[in-house]
Amino acid sequence: MTAVHLLSLATANPPNILTQDEVVEAATEIFSARFPAFSRMTPVFAHAGVRRRQLAQPTDWYLQPKTWPERSAVYDEVALDLFCQAAEAALAEAGLSGDEIDTIVTVSTTGISTPSLEARAMTRMGFRSDAARVPLFGLGCAGGATGLGLASRLARAQPGSTVLLVCVELCSMAFRLDNLAPADIISTAIFGDGAAACVLSSGPSEGFATVTGAAEHTWPDTLDIMGWRVEPNSLGVILARALPPFIVKEIRPAVERMLAGQALALDDVDRFLCHPGGMKVIEAIEGAFGLGQGALDLEREVLADHGNMSSPTVLFVLDRARRRGLPRRSVVTAMGPGFTASTVTLAAA
Template identity: 75%
Template sequence: MNVPAPAHLLSLATASPSHSMRQDEVLEAATQLFDGRFPQFERMAPVFKHAGVLTRQLAMPVEWYLQPRTWPERSAVYDEVALDLFCEAARRALDEAGLTGAEIDVIVTVSSTGLSTPSLQARAIARMGFRPDAAGIPVFGLGCAGGATGLGLAARLATAQPGCRVLLVCVELCSVAFRMEDFSKVDIISTAIFGDGAAACVLSTGADGFAAVAGYAEHTWPDTLDIMGWRVRPDGLAVVLARALPPFVRKEIRLAMERMLASQGLTVEDVDRFICHPGGMKVIEAIEGAFGLGQGALDRERDVLADHGNMSSPTVLFALDRIRQAGLPRRSVVTAMGPGFTTSTVTLAA
């Protein structure tokens, strides 16, 4: 029986919007907005100092967020800025791989912070020079898990058609969901941690890259739909984020990881480095505790959170990029959690 050749990561690139804000600037703007309109803001304000975020990049200047916005206005920003980030990250990934857009066979686009029809990939054809017969696969609804799930999907597609070249692009504009009406505690927390960004990579079985995809797995917990996701509001999408997430991760993630790795003949101890989505400081600490890594072990993840905030799906690929620049170990596992409630893993062999 012939064993399919593994998909290799040929390149990895990131992109960020040009509008940057320091966390103290975000806190100042949030104080102007929330204080007096949300009675519990003063008590919750310390979350900005303890979120682990020092700066972040946003789709629009801060003034844009200080006025009520309709769903069409948010969608227009998404169509423009998400497309720019898509093309920037994709072009950088193609350049590193030594390829052009015309040499890509499949484009997987992961995004959950906006709706675009035609898809971002279709809008990018002229700019990127994609072939008319390239397959486009837009994926919505994965949230923060999208970077890991998308990477696993791209690897499956590359393996299924040996020699084809698959471009994965994850792009999110979390800030576009910022709302000025009907405030909740979740809106305060979201304002403290979320940012915007994109990441892209090229995979193929036809060439060696900086890592091979050795396996992938997912796990969805039953009766957990209320932990994370979106609510549809008249003015756009509103975030759902349960306060119980860090305790849930601390309690549940180890067993789920053991089961996912067991399907590949591995144990937690066989992994040299877990490359995790830094959803927030408390989540990072919960993961370190659950895996027995020691506080501070997820150092690159902390760095990404500090420099960019939680960008949803591309964030774990930002962490992977930093770790691969420092030197990937022999075996690593890319992992992220998102709505469902789901965790996804991709095992890499360097």
């Protein structure tokens, strides 16, 4: 089987930094009069595990009602900038230029842009006119792992080719002032904006890791666990309270099946690199895999510093892990709408 190497990885965030204390202050001002149960939900902010996050716009922008066109205009501008920042940094680390990329995989679920972001970035990034474009929508928080797995398959399908993966999400574009529900409050407590990019190659360069396997598992009849509702002025979040118990019950056997397809068992994995969907999700994963509380320390760090950025977040975790030294075998894993879990198995270079 043709080897696929991860040559580089870079991350990017917008410049508007908001601490969790500032979020609580703004949320209290906004929600207390609109959502009668808000006072009972304020502990969510303290227990979210988020110290700060980065947002596409300054705080004041979110304090006035916004239309779909207004949100879309911000998405087109800011998501494109983050796409290019992350992609440029990943290419620079790999020692490559945009015209050396054969395939561009773009993952984003928090905005709708047609043409998609990689098309908008063609001239700015110097991509070739014959580069293949693969935009992926609807993967949500699973998108970082799913996109990485797909990018590796595309690189392997054309030996010698180079693939750029970019995940970019503006979760804050779903912030809303109307039709509030508990899920909207929870989202306000945990979500942030960001992007990550990596370069993969099936050529001679080795990079910092080799992708040795990838797999996905989708549970039937679980469409109501996580996702978006398309509403007149915004995307309405779907986030089931039953998610952590579902993870405790279901994730281990699903991952065991995915690893078995690669002739591996859980004990063969030195480190799971997990999407930190929230503190309860992190604790549920630790419990399901028998890791011990606090084992997913990198995940807690990323959540604290950036919040849950949806698809790029697990790549932020991978970036911290590789800078501190990847173990012999690690598995990148994330869960998202579907309800789906994705895994990508890496061997350290």
